Each structure stands twice: as structure tokens, then as C-alpha cells.
Amino acid sequence: MSDDEQRGRRAASVHRVGGLLGDLQAADEQPVAPRRRADAERNRAQILAAAEQLFAEQDPRSVTMDRIAKAAGVGRATLYRSFPDPSSVAVALLDEHERRLQGQLIYGPPPLGPGAGAGERLAAFYLAMLDLLERHLPLALGAETGPARFRTGAYGFWRVHVRTLLVDHGVQDPDPLIDIALSPLSPELYQFQRHELGLSTERIGRSLADFARQLLRSAG
Structure with a gap:
């Protein structure tokens, strides 16, 4: 056998061994990623469930990352890999409920969805937001x-929605009015009205619906 043939066989042998080792390594590593994803999803679910209970049981502004980690049974490092602060945990919990409302604003039937006048749509938006705040106030806080x-x-989405209603109504300079229109939906204001003044959701809703119509009439 020539020297070239021997070198060729040795190279082929090394290539086969390297390929087998690579296949074994790939086979060994392949389940790791799904396992890690499953662990991360399980940790996230535990964190969110524990945090939602904490937000409901105490002043949401007093909830700390330490308390969330302990209640969820995860380490601080695990918690911080998913969320930078308690507010971001609350945002994640609230996000699903807000996305549902956003879909109704875009695709739902009138007056919440397209097809009604701007004043009626703004009034319907207020009522839908009050319902969301009533059901998920601890998360919103x-x-x-x-x-x-x-x-x-979510606030950015609400701004776009309200601006669209103002423009559709013919308001020439809508931008200064957007945040004024959204200010009655502050979670802190709703908490004050509901739990310190004792106003009912229905009473607040009637006043906000009237406010919506008057705001559009005066701004148009």
C-alpha cells in the first residue's frame, strides 16, 4: 500500500470516529434544550401563579422580588432571568386580559368595536376598562x-385607540386630549373611588360614559 493510500485510510478513519463522536454528542445533547425549555416554562408558571396570589393578598406596591421568589419556590437568579422587577411580573399577568380587550376594540362588534360613532365607542371603551379594573385591580396596581x-x-395601545377616535370625530389637535381622555382609567383613581369613596362600578361607568360623549361633543 502506498504512503498516500495509508494516509487516506488514516484520514478516513479519523473522519468516521469524529463523525460518530459528533453523532453521539448530538444525540446526548438533543433532549437538553427541550428539558430546559420545559423547566423554564414550569418556573415561569410557578412565578406567575405565586405573584398573582401575592398581588391579590396585599398592597401590590409592597410585593418584592424576594417574596415572589419564596412564594414560587424558585431562586432569585431564576426569577431575575425572566423578570427584572415586580412590575414586569404584574404586566405579564395583566397582558393576557388586556390583549383580549384589544382584540375586541379592533375586531369586535360595535359600539366597542368598529361601526359606532366615536363618542359611543369611547363610552364603551370606558365601560370595558372599568370591568377589567374591577376584575384585575391588584394586577393593574x-x-x-x-x-x-x-x-x-397596553397604555400605548389605548393611546392609539383614543387618538383614532378623536381623529375620526374630526378633532383638529387630538394629541393633548389623548391622555386627558385616559386619565379617568388610572388604577389608583379607580381604587380610590371604589374602595375609599365606596362608589359602585355602575355609577362610575355612567359618569364616564357621559364624560366620553361630552368630551367628543366639546372637542369636535
């Missing part, structure tokens, strides 16, 4: 109070 409220994706 944990996610959307103070300056943080204006930086959430």
Missing part, C-alpha cells in the same frame, strides 16, 4: 401605577 403606567405597551 402592580403594573400600571405612577409614571410606569405610561411606559407599558
